[in-house]
Amino acid sequence: MSQISFADAEQAGKRKKTRREVFLSEMELVVPWKALLKVIEPHYPVAGRGRRPYPLQAMLRVHLMQNWFALSDPAMEEALYEIASLRTFAGLGLEAIPDETTILNFRHLLEASDLAEDIFKQVNAHLARKGLLLKRGSIVDATIIAAPSSTKNESGERDPEMHQTKKGNQWHFGMKAHIAVDAESGLVHTVTTTAANEADVEQVTDLLHGKEEQVWADSGYRGAQARVKRDVQWHIAGRPSDMAKMPEGRAKARARKNEYEKASVRAKVEHPFRVIKQQFGLAKVRFKGLAKNTAHVITLFALSNLWMARKKLMAMMGQVRPQTA
Incomplete structure (x- = not known):
């Protein structure tokens, strides 16, 4: 230095x-x-x-x-x-x-x-040695990362590796980051990427590490049970439309309570998305093509794990956070 x-x-x-x-x-x-x-x-x-x-x-x-x-x-x-x-x-x-x-x-x-994946693995190995990645359960989810949709550029076309998809009543153009997080710590253990039009459930087998006993997911992962050929307890959110059709009574009250419990666990998967988008400023993809953006996204999730675990890691070292100006 x-x-x-x-x-x-x-x-x-x-x-x-x-x-x-x-x-x-x-x-x-x-x-x-x-x-x-x-x-x-x-x-x-x-x-x-x-x-x-x-x-x-x-x-x-x-x-x-x-x-x-x-x-x-x-x-x-x-x-x-x-x-x-x-x-x-x-x-x-x-x-x-x-x-x-x-x-x-x-x-x-x-x-x-291809060192982004190796960096991600080294970070997670470090966190596992500290006892922060337990791998008894996983939560899976995906987020859309927007790409420029304009054709006003040198090539006169949009990025061919990005695609559009409809979410709710709105169209989005870009890629998807699919992640699985540890159900206890909320730290990301697996990342995959696809174009935005890829169905979330298509990536579920690549997201699970194989040791989890339980998996939580939103309603976009309905049918995942048939894709994973091993004994796993699934907690997949029901569709709001199905809940609305149920008559009022004890059965509906129990169903609401069950959905609330699933959602309270599933909320942890939103934290890494917030970190990379809000904390680290990933508003849109930075590069052209899926490979470069995949390396960028994997690096960001590795860094988000360290950021989310920093207080526990510092406590293990006997460190106290300094005061800000």
């Missing part, structure tokens, strides 16, 4: 920290850095002839900040110049900031080597 400048030292000496600084200090503690570096290192260029590569740890930290703060390659470069806390987190000085092409090339390296 390079020596920090006087300006950065002055920034670090402030009495209170900004929310960004608090967030980065928490991530510094909970990210399994050694495990992630070990995954990427065999694919990273080594020093030799030509330009000396930036330290791998610095580039990994820049890449994660890109995902946390929803920054493009040029915006990430500018942010490193402008914001001292980002430089400090990356271990970079003003004299050695990677340009946008270097940042782009690092992401392409991860994509070409």
Whole structure:
């Protein structure tokens, strides 16, 4: 790591920290850095002839900040110049900031080597060692991630790997992220992606890890029992229209209570979606094509697991959250 400048030292000496600084200090503690570096290192260029590569740890930290703060390659470069806390987190000085092409090339390296999935697995292995992924039950769900529907671009057409689908009375164009979360912790253990027109139930066999005893899902997964050929207790939500047809009485009251209990467990699957869309700013797909966006989404869910588990992880280390400004 390079020596920090006087300006950065002055920034670090402030009495209170900004929310960004608090967030980065928490991530510094909970990210399994050694495990992630070990995954990427065999694919990273080594020093030799030509330009000396930036330290791998610095580039990994820049890449994660890109995902946390929803920054493009040029915006990430500018942010490193402008914001001292980002430089400090990356271990970079003003004299050695990677340009946008270097940042782009690092992401392409991860994509070409399919390392997003390995990063996700390493994060979950870390959480499992801490006792935060128990795998006794799973909750499955999917969310639509919008893609630009306009044809006013160089090719004159929409992304051919994205499709439209109707949800309620509204049409959406984009992709779907399908996830399964641990029923106790709410942490994501499996991620798949498809075009938006793929039925949710089609992905259910790929989402289950095979050890769960119970599965919760919304009414879009009706018929999943026939696709999974093993003994699992299913808790699939009923259709509101079926509930409305039932006559008032004890049977309907019991059915309502049962649906409420299923919904209270199923609510945990919405938390990772909120984190990647609201906390990490995934309003629309960032790239063209399903492969690049899949790598991006998988990385975001790995980071969402760390963010949601951060308080428990920090408590295990005896750490207390710092105060914000």
